[in-house]
Amino acid sequence: MSRKNLKVCIVGTGYVGLTTGVCLAGIGHDVVCIDIDEKKIRMLKAGQSPIYEPGIEDLLKVAADKLSFTTQYTDCKDADVIILAVGTPSAKSGKADLSYMEAAVTEIVNYLHGEKFQVVVNKSTVPVGTAQRTEMIISSILHKQNRQANFAVASNPEFLREGLAVHDTFYPDRIVIGAKNTEALNSLRNMYAPLLEQTFAAPKACPRPEGFPLPALITTDVTSAEMIKYAANSFLATKISYINEISGLCEKVGADVTEVARGIGLDKRIGSRFLQAGVGWGGSCFGKDTAAIINTGLEYAYEMPIISAAVAVNKRQRSRMIEKLQESLKVVRGRTIGLLGLSFKPDTDDLRDAPALDIIRYLVEMGARVKAFDPIAMPNCKAYYPELAVEYTDDVLQLASGCDAVLLITEWDEFRRLPLEQLAERMTGSKVFVDGRNIVDPGVAQEAGLLYIGFGRSGYESGWGYNWRRFHRQLTGKQAVGE
Numbered sequence: 266m267s268r269k270n271l272k273v274c275i276v277g278t279g280y281v282g283l284t285t286g287v288c289l290a291g292i293g294h295d296v297v298c299i300d301i302d303e304k305k306i307r308m309l310k311a312g313q314s315p316i317y318e319p320g321i322e323d324l325l326k327v328a329a330d331k332l333s334f335t336t337q338y339t340d341c342k343d344a345d346v347i348i349l350a351v352g353t354p355s356a357k358s359g360k361a362d363l364s365y366m367e368a369a370v371t372e373i374v375n376y377l378h379g380e381k382f383q384v385v386v387n388k389s390t391v392p393v394g395t396a397q398r399t400e401m402i403i404s405s406i407l408h409k410q411n412r413q414a415n416f417a418v419a420s421n422p423e424f425l426r427e428g429l430a431v432h433d434t435f436y437p438d439r440i441v442i443g444a445k446n447t448e449a450l451n452s453l454r455n456m457y458a459p460l461l462e463q464t465f466a467a468p469k470a471c472p473r474p475e476g477f478p479l480p481a482l483i484t485t486d487v488t489s490a491e492m493i494k495y496a497a498n499s500f501l502a503t504k505i506s507y508i509n510e511i512s513g514l515c516e517k518v519g520a521d522v523t524e525v526a527r528g529i530g531l532d533k534r535i536g537s538r539f540l541q542a543g544v545g546w547g548g549s550c551f552g553k554d555t556a557a558i559i560n561t562g563l564e565y566a567y568e569m570p571i572i573s574a575a576v577a578v579n580k581r582q583r584s585r586m587i588e589k590l591q592e593s594l595k596v597v598r599g600r601t602i603g604l605l606g607l608s609f610k611p612d613t614d615d616l617r618d619a620p621a622l623d624i625i626r627y628l629v630e631m632g633a634r635v636k637a638f639d640p641i642a643m644p645n646c647k648a649y650y651p652e653l654a655v656e657y658t659d660d661v662l663q664l665a666s667g668c669d670a671v672l673l674i675t676e677w678d679e680f681r682r683l684p685l686e687q688l689a690e691r692m693t694g695s696k697v698f699v700d701g702r703n704i705v706d707p708g709v710a711q712e713a714g715l716l717y718i719g720f721g722r723s724g725y726e727s728g729w730g731y732n733w734r735r736f737h738r739q740l741t742g743k744q745a746v747g748e
């Protein structure tokens with residue numbers, strides 16, 4: 266099949282829309298990104314990314330002549346492919362709120378016409394039936410306007426991870442296209458064709474990692490494509506909750522969950538990824554997508570106990586953080602607690618459903634003074650959660666100063682190399698260090714003078730074992746039994 270560059274219009278220029286836009290422009294398509302947020306579009310026109318995502322600003326430069334940004338839908342005119350990438354947040358019921366999708370669809374209809382074939386693509390995460398409903402909305406508007414258009418609706422769910430969005434877009438494990446119309450399928454196959462070629466080399470900003478396999482192309486019906494997205498996210502969220510449930514039992518029986526995860530993860534049927542126990546998952550997707558799939562089940566009177574349990578376990582992990590603090594400090598009221606990390610995961614400034622937000626709220630309610638440091642997410646936290654009573658600090662040492670306890674919430678790479686002794690020197694009282702991501706070596710932390718508490722690392726739960734050995738050495742100059 267001969268390949269041609271397409272005119273692609275992306276509606277919604279957030280994490281998914283912007284990444285998709287810069288990457289498609291990076292492989293030669295002419296891309297127009299639309300958003301109703303004027304500030305976002307102003308920044309993008311000036312070459313600045315409104316989100317922190319490695320590689321995006323480089324691509325904005327590299328692909329500048331293939332990219333444009335606008336608040337005007339008129340630029341959808343003549344697009345071969347219109348990609349919908351607006352938000353689909355949770356409504357109160359847990360159902361996906363499709364109002365942004367439907368608002369966008371009613372706008373794009375005006376730019377569908379009969380002169381050439383156009384594909385409308387649902388890239389947002391949407392419940393089963395949404396492609397069909399999109400088609401129905403478009404057809405009924407066209408009918409009212411007494412017009413016809415040559416179009417089809419396809420589902421093309423997105424699997425990128427924040428912080429790795431550019432990498433995941435250029436080198437996905439799979440591309441899923443759900444369409445009942447062959448022309449739509451061919452158009453999208455054409456759009457992604459460069460990514461499927463052995464010789465594909467992304468723009469300089471994001472070279473192919475050594476030995477990285479080509480993506481699988483999965484073409485299927487629209488309903489299965491819609492289900493694939495929810496099934497994938499629910500599975501990943503469940504896998505994390507599973508290891509977190511195991512980690513609680515590890516604490517009881519005296520096992521170390523990091524050893525258990527290593528031991529089970531080497532079984533290829535299980536796999537080692539997504540077995541990091543700790544304070545649990547957050548982010549804009551897992552919470553909303555597990556809620557939405559449970560809700561879809563309810564529409565069919567079909568309970569989903571496994572996914573519901575994964576949600577409950579995840580909620581419990583956030584409370585476990587507070588329980589660990591209470592067990593060690595006894596009284597939390599009137600104490601100073603420092604949070605290392607605010608974003609829901611490293612390499613992003615995204616705070617949506619971040620565990621840190623709940624933990625801050627609990628602590629403030631309990632009467633603690635809360636300090637925080639995050640390498641990237643502090644401006645967003647100040648802007649979007651002005652009501653949070655948090656003292657922001659400039660670095661990890663300023664954070665530790667005067668703290669009774671420090672809680673590591675986000676696994677930022679720089680937190681793997683913390684100056685633990687200097688932290689301990691600046692802290693006060695029993696110098697509790699709760700490692701919500703199990704990334705700090707417990708022995709090294711204890712050596713530095715901290716009372717280390719991990720998740721599922723029972724040997725270090727109370728800290729007494731390690732402190733006792735340290736004191737024994739200081740007193741006797743000899744190693745203690747078991748060292």
Ligand SMILES: NC(=O)c1ccc[n+]([C@@H]2O[C@H](COP(=O)([O-])OP(=O)(O)OC[C@H]3O[C@@H](n4cnc5c(N)ncnc54)[C@H](O)[C@@H]3O)[C@@H](O)[C@H]2O)c1
Pocket residue numbers: 276277278279280281282299300301302305350351352353365368369388389390391423424425426427549550
């Ligand atoms: N963030 C992720 O990692 C990720 C990954 C895979 C899939 N998804 C899914 O992709 C979708 C988008 O997620 P996101 O994180 O990019 O959201 P986002 O909030 O970052 O971006 C959505 C954008 O859509 C814009 N918008 C809203 N209504 C609009 C309209 N009528 N016309 C034009 N623009 C409009 C908003 O202003 C916003 O900039 C969601 O369904 C999400 O579940 C997200």
Ligand SMILES: O=c1ccn([C@@H]2O[C@H](COP(=O)(O)OP(=O)(O)O[C@H]3O[C@H](CO)[C@@H](O)[C@H](O)[C@H]3O)[C@@H](O)[C@H]2O)c(=O)[nH]1
Pocket residue numbers: 390423424425426427428498501505538539540541542543544545546547548549550551609610
């Ligand atoms: O072993 C692990 C792995 C992750 N997490 C946490 O899980 C959350 C989600 O992490 P991740 O999946 O890396 O981030 P997202 O960017 O939210 O990506 C998920 O959600 C996206 C939106 O749907 C999908 O596209 C991605 O495939 C899916 O991984 C974060 O809070 C992580 O800290 C753990 O607690 N333990």
